[in-house]
Amino acid sequence: MTERHMTALFWILMTIALYRGALWLQRKLGSSPIANPVLLSMAGVIAVIEVSDGNYANYLKSTEILHGLLGTATVALAIPLHRQVRQFRHALGPILFSITIGSLCATTSTLAFCLWLDAPQIITLSLAPKTATSPVAMEISRLLGGLPPLTAVAVILTGIIGAMIGPAVIRRAGVRGDQAVAISIGTAASGIGTASVLQRDLTMGTYAGFAMGVTALTTTLFAPLLIAVVPWL
Amino acid sequence: MLNAVLSLLICQWLGVQISSLLGLPIPGPVVGLVLLLVYLHVAKGPSAQQSQLAAWLLRHLSLFFVPVGVAVMMHLEQVGSAWLPILASLVGSTALTLWLTAVLAERWLPRQSPEVDESD
Numbered sequence: 001m002t003e004r005h006m007t008a009l010f011w012i013l014m015t016i017a018l019y020r021g022a023l024w025l026q027r028k029l030g031s032s033p034i035a036n037p038v039l040l041s042m043a044g045v046i047a048v049i050e051v052s053d054g055n056y057a058n059y060l061k062s063t064e065i066l067h068g069l070l071g072t073a074t075v076a077l078a079i080p081l082h083r084q085v086r087q088f089r090h091a092l093g094p095i096l097f098s099i100t101i102g103s104l105c106a107t108t109s110t111l112a113f114c115l116w117l118d119a120p121q122i123i124t125l126s127l128a129p130k131t132a133t134s135p136v137a138m139e140i141s142r143l144l145g146g147l148p149p150l151t152a153v154a155v156i157l158t159g160i161i162g163a164m165i166g167p168a169v170i171r172r173a174g175v176r177g178d179q180a181v182a183i184s185i186g187t188a189a190s191g192i193g194t195a196s197v198l199q200r201d202l203t204m205g206t207y208a209g210f211a212m213g214v215t216a217l218t219t220t221l222f223a224p225l226l227i228a229v230v231p232w233l
Numbered sequence: 234m235l236n237a238v239l240s241l242l243i244c245q246w247l248g249v250q251i252s253s254l255l256g257l258p259i260p261g262p263v264v265g266l267v268l269l270l271v272y273l274h275v276a277k278g279p280s281a282q283q284s285q286l287a288a289w290l291l292r293h294l295s296l297f298f299v300p301v302g303v304a305v306m307m308h309l310e311q312v313g314s315a316w317l318p319i320l321a322s323l324v325g326s327t328a329l330t331l332w333l334t335a336v337l338a339e340r341w342l343p344r345q346s347p348e349v350d351e352s353d
Contacts, residue, residue, distance in 0.1 A: 015296070015299050015300060016296065018299075019295075019296045019299060037295060038295040038298065038299060038302060041296075041299050042299055042302045042303050042305075045299060045300075045303045046303055046306055049303070049306075056303065056304060056306055056307050057307070059300065059303060060300055060301075060303075060304055063299075063300040064300075066296065066297050066299070066300050067297065067298075067300055067301060069290070069297045070262075070294075070297040070298055070301075071245050071249070071261070071262040071265070072241050072242065072245050072262075072290060073290040073291060073294050073297055074245075074260075074262035074263065074265070074266055075241050075244045075245045075248065075262055075265040075266050075268075075269055076241055076269075076286065076287035076290045076291055077266055077287075077291065078244075078266045078267075078269035078270045078273060078287075079269070079273070079279050079283060079284055079287035079288075080287065080291070081266075081270060082270055082273040082274070082278070082279065083278075083279075090343070091342055091343050094338070094341035094342050094343070095338070095342065097337070097341055098334055098337040098338040098341055098342070099334065101333065101334070101337055102330050102333055102334030102337065103330075105326075105329060105330050105333045105334070106326055106327075106329075106330040109322075109325065109326035109329045109330065110322050110323075110326040112326075113318070113321060113322030113325045113326055114318060114322050117317065117318035117321055117322065118318065119315050119318035119319070119322070120311070120315055122311065123311070123312070123315045123318065123319060127319065127322055127323070130323065131326075131330065133294075134294075134295075134298045135262065135294070135297070135298060136260060136262070136263055138298065138301060139260030139261070139262060139263065140260060142260075143258055143259075143260060147305075147308050147311070147312075148301055148304075149301055149302060149303075149304040149305035149307070149308060150305055150308060150311075150312050150319075152298050152301050152302040152305070153302055153305050153312075154319070154323060156302070157320075157323050158323050158327050161323060161324055161327050162327045162331060165324075165327070165328060165331070166331050169328050169331045169332055169335075170331060170332070170335040172332075173331075173332045173335050173336050174336075175335040175336060175338075175339040176339075177338070177339050177342065179338065179342055180335050180336075180338035180339040180342060181335060183334060183335075183338040183342075184330075184331050184332075184334040184335035184338060185331065187330060187334045188327050188330040188331040188334060189327065189331075191294065191295070211334075216263070217263070217266075217267075220259050220260065220263050221259075224258040224259075
């Protein structure tokens with residue numbers, strides 16, 4: 001084994017071990033959305049890199065294979081999506097309509113907030129796709145010329161925020177239906193939101209998961225389109 | 234399991250090729266996702282192996298983006314100087330999206346609770 005392979009092996013091992021530890025810690029902490037395993041394992045990896053050589057480029061290169069599997073996992077999203085389309089065919093129109101308008105609102109309002117608060121262009125481009133699930137959002141961000149790492153963090157934060165404020169915001173909107181709640185959280189808070197719904201109810205989790213999958217597709221279309229038509233971006 | 238791995242990799246590869254050959258503003262893996270959806274429609278559903286593999290990959294989806302997330306440290310200055318607009322737009326747009334989607338879904342979804350999973 002060459003030294004480069006040994007380095008790669010070490011960092012892949014370290015990443016998976018820290019992720020495993022983060023999952024354990026999250027369970028210990030009662031599966032709270034704040035104890036997010038990705039944020040926890042990222043913090044762990046950053047700590048290990050800082051105390052070793054501080055070479056982030058080397059870490060990225062070493063763990064390229066994990067990143068490659070992200071694309072494969074994105075393709076795999078088709079399998080639950082296909083099942084859900086069949087499962088929800090009794091109300092596919094209204095469900096798709098709500099998710100599509102919701103995700104359009106997500107991208108539009110993100111752009112509006114960024115413009116209003118005078119965010120640098122590269123930040124705006126990185127945040128625009130943040131409602132899509134991370135692997136898709138990062139790819140959109142890369143194509144738009146944003147910073148994929150910032151997008152990944154933004155997606156996770158969006159998920160945590162959505163899972164935390166979701167139930168309160170929805171109650172305040174006067175909405176009581178379980179399905180509407182699940183669809184709303186799945187659309188606005190993708191993976192972490194879906195996980196929070198799944199914890200309470202398996203059936204509602206499928207609604208949230210479907211919303212997450214559809215939002216990934218609609219955001220892929222809306223984000224470049226909106227950025228192309230907003231002339232001052 | 235090998236067939237399932239192959240089918241996912243073929244869709245991913247074709248998706249990336251199509252996206253770059255046509256210069257689409259759509260990520261290759263998303264094109265691959267759509268290709269697999271089309272295949273599943275034609276094949277009338279996934280094989281047991283495909284379902285298993287997908288479930289495994291998606292359960293550990295978050296592991297695969299730990300490395301990219303860590304790379305945010307390489308952009309700390311750019312991100313740190315804009316933390317306020319970042320946080321405000323995340324909270325603002327998430328709240329707005331939650332509210333609008335919930336209201337629309339409540340208004341448009343059929344009242345009666347549907348029978349779940351009649352076919353699969």
